[in-house]
Every structure is written in structure tokens, then in C-alpha cells.
Amino acid sequence: MINSVEKADVLIEALPYMQKFAGKTIVVKYGGNAMVSEELKRNVIQDIILMKYVGMRPVVIHGGGPEITAMLRQLGKETTFTGGLRITDPETVSVAEMVLVGKINTEIVTLLNQYGGRAVGLNGKDADLIVAQKHWAKVTENGKTKEADIGMVGDVDRINKGILLTLLDQGYIPVIAPIGVGLKGETYNINADSVAGEIAGALAAEKLLLLTDVEGIYRDYQDKSTFVSTLSFGEAQEMIQSGSIDGGMIPKVEACIQALKKGAAKTHIVDGRQPHSLLLEIFTNKGIGTEVVKE
Numbered sequence: 001m002i003n004s005v006e007k008a009d010v011l012i013e014a015l016p017y018m019q020k021f022a023g024k025t026i027v028v029k030y031g032g033n034a035m036v037s038e039e040l041k042r043n044v045i046q047d048i049i050l051m052k053y054v055g056m057r058p059v060v061i062h063g064g065g066p067e068i069t070a071m072l073r074q075l076g077k078e079t080t081f082t083g084g085l086r087i088t089d090p091e092t093v094s095v096a097e098m099v100l101v102g103k104i105n106t107e108i109v110t111l112l113n114q115y116g117g118r119a120v121g122l123n124g125k126d127a128d129l130i131v132a133q134k135h136w137a138k139v140t141e142n143g144k145t146k147e148a149d150i151g152m153v154g155d156v157d158r159i160n161k162g163i164l165l166t167l168l169d170q171g172y173i174p175v176i177a178p179i180g181v182g183l184k185g186e187t188y189n190i191n192a193d194s195v196a197g198e199i200a201g202a203l204a205a206e207k208l209l210l211l212t213d214v215e216g217i218y219r220d221y222q223d224k225s226t227f228v229s230t231l232s233f234g235e236a237q238e239m240i241q242s243g244s245i246d247g248g249m250i251p252k253v254e255a256c257i258q259a260l261k262k263g264a265a266k267t268h269i270v271d272g273r274q275p276h277s278l279l280l281e282i283f284t285n286k287g288i289g290t291e292v293v294k295e
């Protein structure tokens with residue numbers, strides 16, 4: 001048990017970070033496995049509310065890959081990923097929209113509001129927030145790389161940040177589902193990490209925090225002693241090419257790179273299985289997870 005002096009020390013350790021981040025935009029990507037446990041979900045919600053009450057401007061982007069997969073399975077449909085992205089036929093995009101917008105977004109909004117936030121749910125169609133275009137996947141066969149059609153998967157073309165700034169200025173917490181809209185009104189399924197990266201860049205966020213189900217990045221995913229606390233663009237790109245960063249970690253690292261290129265100040269990949277990992281990253285001297293940096 002920690003005594004009262006130690007408790008006060010913990011608060012005092014947080015003071016410089018509260019001062020540093022007051023008024024700053026913090027983009028949190030919440031998804032995957034940190035979303036599956038009810039207790040972890042409550043922890044994440046409390047952390048976001050605390051950030052808000054000490055004066056930060058949190059923006060939440062959520063995923064929900066495991067829930068989309070579960071719903072597709074209930075409907076008797078198997079699903080496949082390539083390079084961390086779900087191959088998305090027309091039926092899959094409707095299920096993704098239904099689960100992300102209709103279920104997960106409203107759940108997160110309700111929870112945040114129960115804990116005292118003023119959260120507003122959005123998806124890319126609201127005020128044309130996320131304008132998208134078709135994504136062409138790159139696949140390598142026999143040493144040759146070619147483009148592959150993976151259906152209604154989108155790349156972010158443009159973020160119309162006006163609606164976010166309006167909400168943030170009025171004290172609301174925007175909660176965004178990663179569904180994009182095409183120029184002809186078509187629906188795109190976009191990886192939530194990519195959306196978070198683009199939004200963090202567009203808002204010139206102070207931090208992008210991507211929650212995941214590992215401690216951070218490993219040089220060799222099989223060997224936990226190879227944990228990397230800071231990773232540069234160059235190293236990240238090499239590791240993607242060599243295959244040592246693989247699967248769902250690829251869009252996360254690419255999201256960090258994109259956010260930094262477009263104007264975000266700092267990007268971190270953080271373990272969402274650890275209770276209150278968001279607070280530990282923001283408010284303590286040590287920080288946790290892997291930071292992706294330009295140099």
C-alpha cells in the first residue's frame with residue numbers, strides 16, 4: 001500500500017505534465033483487445049475523462065476489428081486480412097459500418113458521458129469529416145510487388161477538421177468511427193490507426209497515442225528482450241520491409257509516421273492491456289511503450 005506522502009508525490013509528479021499539456025490536443029486510438037475487457041474499457045474511459053478535466057482536448061478514434069469479425073462470423077462469413085487490412089466486400093462494409101457506428105461508437109459515447117464527459121459520436125460521413133478514396137494493397141509474389149483490389153477499404157484523402165475544432169472549442173470530446181465517405185457518397189472501411197494518424201496530423205496534435213495489445217514494438221516479435229522504446233522513421237520503414245514489423249503493427253507505425261509528417265508533435269504505441277496506460281504515458285516521468293520519432 002502506498003502511504004499518503006507517496007500519494008501526494010504521485011500527484012506532484014503529474015503537475016508539470018498537466019501544465020505542459022493544458023489546452024493541447026491529444027488523439028487517442030482505442031481499439032482491438034484493450035476494448036474487449038470491460039474493466040480495461042472503464043480504465044480507458046476514466047483516463048480520457050481525467051485528461052479532459054485537467055484541461056486537455058482529447059479526441060478519440062476507435063476501432064472494433066474483433067467485434068466486426070465476430071459479427072461476420074455470426075452471419076456465417078469468414079474474413080481475411082492482408083497487411084493488417086480487412087478484405088472488404090460490399091456485405092462486409094455494411095457490417096463494419098453497422099458495428100463501428102451503430103454499436104461501438106454509441107457505447108463509447110455513452111460510457112464517456114456516464115463518467116462526466118460531454119462526448120459526441122461522429123463517423124467520416126458527418127460533415128464530410130473523413131473523405132476517402134479506394135485503397136490499393138501492395139502484394140509481393142515471387143519477388144514482384146503488384147497492386148491488389150481488396151474491396152471497399154479506404155485511404156484518407158482529406159480530413160475536414162472544422163467540425164472537430166467546433167466541438168473541441170465548445171468543450172466536447174469527439175469520438176470518431178473509422179468509416180470514410182467517397183466523392184460519390186460511397187462507404188469506405190478504413191483502418192482505425194490510419195484515421196487516427198491523419199486526424200492527429202490534421203489537428204497538429206501534441207500527442208497521438210495508439211493503444212494496442214503488446215508492450216510496444218519489438219525488433220524480433222518472438223524475442224521480448226528486443227523491445228524498442230524509441231524508433232525512427234527510417235528504422236520503422238526498414239523493419240516493415242524486412243517483415244520484422246508485421247500484420248496489425250504495420251498500420252500503427254505508418255499512422256505514427258503520417259501524423260508526424262503532417263504536424264503532430266509526438267506519437268506513441270502503448271500497451272492497452274496495462275490498466276491506466278494512457279495516464280502513465282502522459283503523466284509520469286518514465287513514459288511507457290514505443291515512441292516513433294522523425295530522426
Ligand SMILES: Nc1ncnc2c1ncn2[C@@H]1O[C@H](COP(=O)(O)OP(=O)(O)O)[C@@H](O)[C@H]1O
Nearest residue numbers: 032033212213216217218221244245246248249
Ligand atoms: N515488431 C512487432 N512488435 C510488436 N508487435 C508486432 C510486431 N509485428 C507484428 N506485431 C503484431 O501486431 C499486433 C498489434 O496489432 P493489432 O492486433 O492490429 O492491434 P490492435 O488490435 O490492438 O489494434 C501485435 O499483437 C503483434 O501480434
Ligand SMILES: CC(=O)N[C@@H](CCC(=O)OP(=O)(O)O)C(=O)O
Nearest residue numbers: 031032063064065085086190192
Ligand atoms: C480496413 C480495415 O481493416 N478496417 C478495420 C476497421 C476497424 C479497426 O481498425 O479496428 P481495430 O483498431 O480494432 O483493429 C477492420 O475492418 O477491422
